[in-house]
Amino acid sequence: MxxxxxxxxxxxxxxxxxxxxxxxxxxxxxxxxxxxxxxxxxxxxxxxxxxxxxxxxxxxxxxxxxxxxxxxxxxxxxxxxxxxxxxxxxxxxxxxxxxxxxxxxxxxxxxxxxxxxxxxxxxxxxxxxxxxxxxxxxxxxxxxxxxxxxxxxxxxxxxxxxxxxxxxxxxxxxxxxxxxxxxxxxxxxxxxxxxxxxxxxxxxxxxxxxxxxxxxxxxxxxxxxxxxxxxxxxxxxxxxxxxxxxxxxxxxxxxxxxxxxxxxxxxxxxxxxxxxxxxxxxxxxxxxxxRIATLLTTEVGAEPAVSAAPEAGTGGTGFSEMLIRGDGLHPDILLRPGAVIGLRADAATARGLTALLAGRTPDVGQRLHINEHPVADAGLAALRSMVFVADHGAAIFTGSIRDNLHATRPSAAVLAATGLDEICARLPLGLDARVGEAGRALSGGQRQRLLLARALHQRQPVIVLAEPTTALDSVSEARIAQALGSFRKSALLVVSDSPLLLGACDTVFDAAPPHTAGANR
Missing domain, CATH: 1.20.1560.10 (ABC transporter type 1, transmembrane domain)
Incomplete structure (x- = not known):
């Protein structure tokens, strides 16, 4: 028109x-x-x-x-x-x-x-x-x-x-x-x-x-x-x-x-x-x-119809539990609202699990269940509406700190827990300070604090943190571990080998060779 x-x-x-x-x-x-x-x-x-x-x-x-x-x-x-x-x-x-x-x-x-x-x-x-x-x-x-x-x-x-x-x-x-x-x-x-x-x-x-x-x-x-x-x-x-x-x-x-x-x-x-x-x-x-049509018509695999899908919601709406079935490297992991679960795993196991939870690899054996329904039947969109995976090397977008948090009014508790409030206090523009292209204006520790704060601002009922403190000193890591231990907004799965982080979890599972049982603390 x-x-x-x-x-x-x-x-x-x-x-x-x-x-x-x-x-x-x-x-x-x-x-x-x-x-x-x-x-x-x-x-x-x-x-x-x-x-x-x-x-x-x-x-x-x-x-x-x-x-x-x-x-x-x-x-x-x-x-x-x-x-x-x-x-x-x-x-x-x-x-x-x-x-x-x-x-x-x-x-x-x-x-x-x-x-x-x-x-x-x-x-x-x-x-x-x-x-x-x-x-x-x-x-x-x-x-x-x-x-x-x-x-x-x-x-x-x-x-x-x-x-x-x-x-x-x-x-x-x-x-x-x-x-x-x-x-x-x-x-x-x-x-x-x-x-x-x-x-x-x-x-x-x-x-x-x-x-x-x-x-x-x-x-x-x-x-x-x-x-x-x-x-x-x-x-x-x-x-x-x-x-x-x-x-x-x-x-x-x-x-x-x-x-x-x-x-x-x-x-x-x-x-x-x-x-x-x-x-x-x-x-x-x-x-x-x-050329555009060639890109848009490229087959990426059909999404199955959402028949027995878990109720897609935010902030825990329609969510009662998520079960991650073991694959021989770890036992079954059950996540419920407000629980903080730890998984002690090597780098290869952590990558495989986070890729599965993020939907980057197919759930061939129906290992993921939400509200007792297989996630593989619900589709990729349903999985991502319920689970947020904060990868260790996640991207930081060009813009401000506030833009990267994806929150108009960032939570003061999250900023304090991650130490991002101290970083903003030293910057003239605070939360509106620019991070540079791909976050190049930030140090490694600042980038990791920002990624962790962004993850904790997500509205999915399950949040997965993969090695969230590798670039931080022990004092900062202890502070964040204490904050994660009291974070009850969502179900947290912390995949790490850090004793400080795992010590703040309600339950810790050990990734082990096949036929080795997981250890509960």
Whole structure:
């Protein structure tokens, strides 16, 4: 609806632009030639009204089209990011670099279809207005413009064909180069450790050169397109002017009509050039949309219907217990509201359990049960509505401390328990202090306090903390252990090998080799 309104306004703007030389010609013939002051006033009033209308329509048409573009870009980006954040398959299939390119440049390019639609419609309206005006002045001039426009567009179609192919190739090569660069920067330390920096550099150099060649090919095609468009427009304008001048000398046209014809011929060369570029612009957006569609239609595994799902709620609503069945490394673990349970486990066991609880690995053996219902039957969304897993290496988002807590009014008790209140007290902006990109403005201990505070602010009835204090000193760890021992808002599962943390738990289980029983304290 908004796109339709913006298109209509831009069409009105172009129609008014085409009417300007028509009104000037009428002023010459009916006011300036006869020296009629009254007609001059009417002409000036008409020109003023046309300029007011074209200014209004341009301003609001541009604003509405820009809104459509902005909302479309945002919606596409949300779709792609939502697909990428699915923990089951998408990220591993596309990689960070290519995904970044799709979620930024491709979404912006595809959303630009709104501009292409509105501006193409406006250009067609301008040509229709100019052609009709010329037909009313002289059918020969109108027919000449119609034939010349068709020939012009036909020639441009053949010229833009190689431009379309090279534009598509350039986008593909640029996406590959951007994706590889992002992946290399992300894994730079790993590459240095493996001694593969030289190989990675050579690979990027090859892809970058291919991208450069594709860009140069596109630039050459665009230069040829612009040259031919300019040349044909000049020939077209000269032909119209020559025919109109000949008709004026023969007495078939007045001076005002001659001015109108020359003005319209000068005006319509821009809409004609824009229409000639339409296939190339559409090809760019189609190529970008194809890459987005490929990402969005990637199968990540069907979610089973929620039949016997646990009641999804927050803050413990509908939650009575969660059972984690043992897998030979630990016994069955039962979590109830307000309980603080500890699991002493090595790194491998901790990673496997947290991945299962976060839904990153499938619950093949139906080890997880909430309210006596298998979580595998309820689906990933139901699991995440009930369980929050605070990974040891969770991401910190660019923004403020408050933004990362995801709480408009952070809990004073949580801030005090994690020591985050002391950190904020030393910062000029307090909770609104910026943490830098990926939290780089924070130390390791500050980052861990922030992640722990964010976890304790979650509303799920079960919160899993995996090694939450590894970067803290013993005094801070003891303080946090005491606070966790009195945290009864949710069921807590603390996966750690820290004696201080485990000592604050109600019950502690030991991860052990198969056939070894768990120890309760």
């Amino acid at each position: 908004r796109l339709g309104a913006s298109t209509a306004l831009l069409m009105v703007h172009q129609i008014c632009e085409a009417l300007v030389p028509v009104l000037i010609g009428l002023c010459i013939d009916r006011a300036i030639g006869p020296s009629d002051a009254g007609a001059m006033l009417w002409c000036l009033g008409g020109l003023t009204a046309v300029f007011l209308l074209l200014t209004y329509s341009w301003r609001h048409g541009y604003r509405l089209t820009n809104k459509v573009y902005g909302f479309g870009d945002h919606a596409l980006r949300q779709l792609t990011v939502g697909k990428v954040l699915d923990a089951r398959a998408t990220g591993s299939l596309f990689g960070a670099g290519k995904t970044l390119n799709i979620a930024t440049s491709d979404t912006a390019m595809t959303a630009g279809l709104s501009w292409l639609v509105s501006q193409t419609s406006a250009n067609l309206a301008a040509l229709a207005t100019a052609g009709t005006s010329l037909l009313l002045i002289s059918w020969r001039l109108g027919l000449l413009v119609l034939v010349a426009t068709l020939v012009f567009l036909l020639l441009m179609h053949f010229i833009t064909a190689p431009l379309e192919r090279r534009t598509h190739l350039q986008q593909e090569r640029a996406a590959e180069a951007t994706g590889l660069a992002t992946d290399l920067v992300t894994g730079l330390r790993v590459l240095q450790g493996l001694g593969a920096t030289r190989t990675a550099t050579e690979r990027y150099r090859a892809i970058s050169r291919a991208s450069l060649r594709a860009a140069l090919g596109t630039a050459k095609s665009e230069a040829l397109f612009s040259s031919v468009t300019l040349g044909l427009s000049a020939v077209f304008l000269a032909a119209i002017t020559w025919v109109a001048a000949s008709m004026t000398i023969a007495g078939e046209l007045s001076i005002g009509q001659l001015v109108t014809v020359v003005g319209l011929a000068q005006f319509i060369k821009d809409p004609m050039g824009a229409l000639a570029y339409f296939p190339a612009g559409l090809a760019q957006k189609r190529a970008a949309a194809t």
